[in-house]
Amino acid sequence: MKLQEYRSKEILARHGVALLEGIVATTPAEARAAAERIGSPVVVKAQVLVGGRGKAGGVKLAATPAEAEARAAEIIGLVIKGVTVRTLLVVPAAEIAKEYYLGLILDRASKAVTVIASADGGVEIEETAKTNPGAVLRLPLHPLIGLQEHNVRRVAFFLGLAPEQRKAFGPIMRGLYDAFIASDADLAEINPLVTTPGGELLALDAKIVLDDSALPRHPDLEAMRDLAEEEPSEIAAREAGINFIKLDGNIGCMVNGAGLAMTTMDLVKLAGGEPANFLDIGGGAKADRVAAAFAIILDDPRVQAILVNIFGGITRGDEVARGIVEARATLQRTVPMVVRIVGTNAVEAADILRQANLITADSLDEAAAKAVAAALAVGGGA
Amino acid sequence: MSILVNSATRLLVQGITGREGEFHSRAMLEYGTPIVAGMTPGKGGQSALDGRVPVYDTVAEAVAETGANASCIFVPAPAAPDAMLEAADAGIPLIFCITEGIPALDMLGVYHVLRAKGVRLIGPNCPGATSVGEAKVGIIPGDIHRRGPVGLVSRSGTLTYEVVQAMTDAGLGQTTCVGIGGDPIVGSSFIDMLSMFNEDPETEAIVMIGEIGGDEEERAAAYCAREVRKPMAAFVAGRTAPPGRRMGHAGAIISGGAGTAESKRLALEAAGIRVADSPSQIPDLLRAAGVR
Numbered sequence: 031m032k033l034q035e036y037r038s039k040e041i042l043a044r045h046g047v048a049l050l051e052g053i054v055a056t057t058p059a060e061a062r063a064a065a066e067r068i069g070s071p072v073v074v075k076a077q078v079l080v081g082g083r084g085k086a087g088g089v090k091l092a093a094t095p096a097e098a099e100a101r102a103a104e105i106i107g108l109v110i111k112g113v114t115v116r117t118l119l120v121v122p123a124a125e126i127a128k129e130y131y132l133g134l135i136l137d138r139a140s141k142a143v144t145v146i147a148s149a150d151g152g153v154e155i156e157e158t159a160k161t162n163p164g165a166v167l168r169l170p171l172h173p174l175i176g177l178q179e180h181n182v183r184r185v186a187f188f189l190g191l192a193p194e195q196r197k198a199f200g201p202i203m204r205g206l207y208d209a210f211i212a213s214d215a216d217l218a219e220i221n222p223l224v225t226t227p228g229g230e231l232l233a234l235d236a237k238i239v240l241d242d243s244a245l246p247r248h249p250d251l252e253a254m255r256d257l258a259e260e261e262p263s264e265i266a267a268r269e270a271g272i273n274f275i276k277l278d279g280n281i282g283c284m285v286n287g288a289g290l291a292m293t294t295m296d297l298v299k300l301a302g303g304e305p306a307n308f309l310d311i312g313g314g315a316k317a318d319r320v321a322a323a324f325a326i327i328l329d330d331p332r333v334q335a336i337l338v339n340i341f342g343g344i345t346r347g348d349e350v351a352r353g354i355v356e357a358r359a360t361l362q363r364t365v366p367m368v369v370r371i372v373g374t375n376a377v378e379a380a381d382i383l384r385q386a387n388l389i390t391a392d393s394l395d396e397a398a399a400k401a402v403a404a405a406l407a408v409g410g411g412a
Numbered sequence: 413m414s415i416l417v418n419s420a421t422r423l424l425v426q427g428i429t430g431r432e433g434e435f436h437s438r439a440m441l442e443y444g445t446p447i448v449a450g451m452t453p454g455k456g457g458q459s460a461l462d463g464r465v466p467v468y469d470t471v472a473e474a475v476a477e478t479g480a481n482a483s484c485i486f487v488p489a490p491a492a493p494d495a496m497l498e499a500a501d502a503g504i505p506l507i508f509c510i511t512e513g514i515p516a517l518d519m520l521g522v523y524h525v526l527r528a529k530g531v532r533l534i535g536p537n538c539p540g541a542t543s544v545g546e547a548k549v550g551i552i553p554g555d556i557h558r559r560g561p562v563g564l565v566s567r568s569g570t571l572t573y574e575v576v577q578a579m580t581d582a583g584l585g586q587t588t589c590v591g592i593g594g595d596p597i598v599g600s601s602f603i604d605m606l607s608m609f610n611e612d613p614e615t616e617a618i619v620m621i622g623e624i625g626g627d628e629e630e631r632a633a634a635y636c637a638r639e640v641r642k643p644m645a646a647f648v649a650g651r652t653a654p655p656g657r658r659m660g661h662a663g664a665i666i667s668g669g670a671g672t673a674e675s676k677r678l679a680l681e682a683a684g685i686r687v688a689d690s691p692s693q694i695p696d697l698l699r700a701a702g703v704r
Contacts (some may be wrong), residue, residue, distance in 0.1 A: 139631075243662055292660075
């Protein structure tokens with residue numbers, strides 16, 4: 031789960047990272063009031079979870095409260111990569127002498143929390159790593175004892191910080207690390223970390239991505255989820271315990287298992303169609319879950335056919351088939367359904383499905399082809 | 413021969429009295445897996461699976477009484493890291509953790525402690541392993557297999573079953589099928605399993621099933637180009653996955669342009685490994701490579 035900048039900064043500030051406190055605003059009037067309270071030139075920043083907001087006009091300087099109000103009016107309602115701006119962060123404008131990048135990631139290869147640092151900040155770190163790998167430090171921390179003082183010094187020297195800034199860097203590096211561990215993050219980054227002309231070291235922008243598996247033990251962080259920026263169908267799916275991601279196609283997919291769900295999407299594409307979603311219904315495929323999954327898929331009006339692919343394995347195929355037929359009867363809207371069930375009692379399952387007028391398929395390739403054909407018959411291409 | 417598990421395996425099941433644990437232990441026992449002990453704290457002295465398996469309070473006790481040499485873990489995510497550490501402390505050299513949803517930071521410590529002890533961990537968030545006709549540990553359905561010369565390693569569950577079924581239907585049997593798990597931090601890598609298959613005399617060919625996220629497949633491809641002389645075929649799931657989204661498995665995420673199915677396919681093909689467009693093509697690719 032990605033956290034908004036203002037949430038990420040809230041967490042970093044709690045762990046002692048030096049930054050300029052901002053004020054959240056949701057209307058131009060609130061932005062004006064925030065600028066008045068701050069009492070100096072401010073930057074009005076769109077709070078969205080997509081990148082590239084600066085280029086899209088979502089970050090603007092304002093010299094006076096009146097200007098802050100005007101800039102806020104421009105930014106609120108702006109659509110950045112499909113996301114409508116609803117929230118702003120108003121922060122004191124800082125003079126920048128130099129920008130750095132400082133981040134922590136959970137590195138899968140070294141199996142360690144790893145510091146990523148660069149003296150070329152303010153830009154995409156992936157870009158720097160590609161074009162000038164020598165400018166990026168990757169420092170895996172000990173997985174059992176964590177960040178040590180010599181690690182902090184190594185990063186500070188790599189960044190080429192002046193002696194007085196090295197002293198200020200310690201609390202920032204340690205604060206970032208503590209925040210990462212305390213919130214079970216996958217990623218925590220400060221980009222840019224800046225020095226001001228006066229020599230101060232400040233975090234100007236921050237991003238934290240949390241490990242979804244750890245969220246159950248962090249109800250406070252779960253409460254920071256920005257529901258306004260999520261697909262309503264994805265919210266409904268999460269509440270039903272279903273793994274669901276909305277895509278742009280017209281063929282809904284319902285599958286058990288994440289790898290098989292991705293494969294099913296890939297085969298829909300290979301058969302000339304476009305998948306409308308990723309959906310992993312998990313184990314069992316009970317009637318109520320299946321019904322919830324169907325409702326979520328059909329909530330998208332673009333969906334013209336549904337492909338159900340269940341590898342029953344140990345579960346009985348005929349039970350799954352009955353569940354699908356039962357769930358289908360509860361639906362408001364229905365579209366052609368191609369159902370493929372493999373596993374114990376697959377033959378009995380196919381009988382039940384055929385009696386309910388569902389299209390069946392033996393292989394996954396055949397199921398994908400039939401789903402694409404069914405969608406075409408309903409209403410043309412994707 | 414086979415890898416990881418066989419008829420000499422003496423299996424302990426941690427969480428044997430839970431719903432999942434009991435269900436799958438029954439299936440393992442029916443397959444012929446020698447389950448010698450179960451473990452659930454507070455239920456020591458009882459028995460599980462209709463009196464066929466004694467239950468112990470601690471892994472240490474189970475090992476001392478039964479000589480268990482492998483463990484399969486079904487305990488819920490909050491308790492699973494401790495369960496792995498307990499098994500390792502009791503001297504179990506091979507651990508399968510089926511549990512899904514373990515926080516990645518919890519796994520860091522476990523990974524490094526187990527590694528220092530020389531314990532082989534498969535998973536977490538994995539379906540386990542089946543050595544066909546010998547033993548099945550985990551949740552892979554037993555009846556999809558057929559004994560034969562192909563070893564299979566995968567990051568997935570039901571997708572693995574799909575490929576195994578396709579191979580079995582085509583008359584291509586397996587030595588061992590193992591799922592290493594879909595989490596970002598797992599105990600064993602593709603390379604670990606590939607090197608075991610490479611050294612297993614009965615395994616004549618290897619199938620690798622990857623998915624988006626991380627660079628495990630790319631590393632494995634480089635390893636295969638260097639070390640593996642057996643015919644191989646591969647499949648990579650997630651060509652249509654959008655970047656930045658976690659596709660069910662915690663590890664299945666394309667980040668910063670890295671970890672795409674395309675990059676993995678190119679790496680595998682550069683290593684001379686044929687990559688299927690659909691799981692159903694795997695048997696043909698194996699046949700074309702001379703596997704019978």
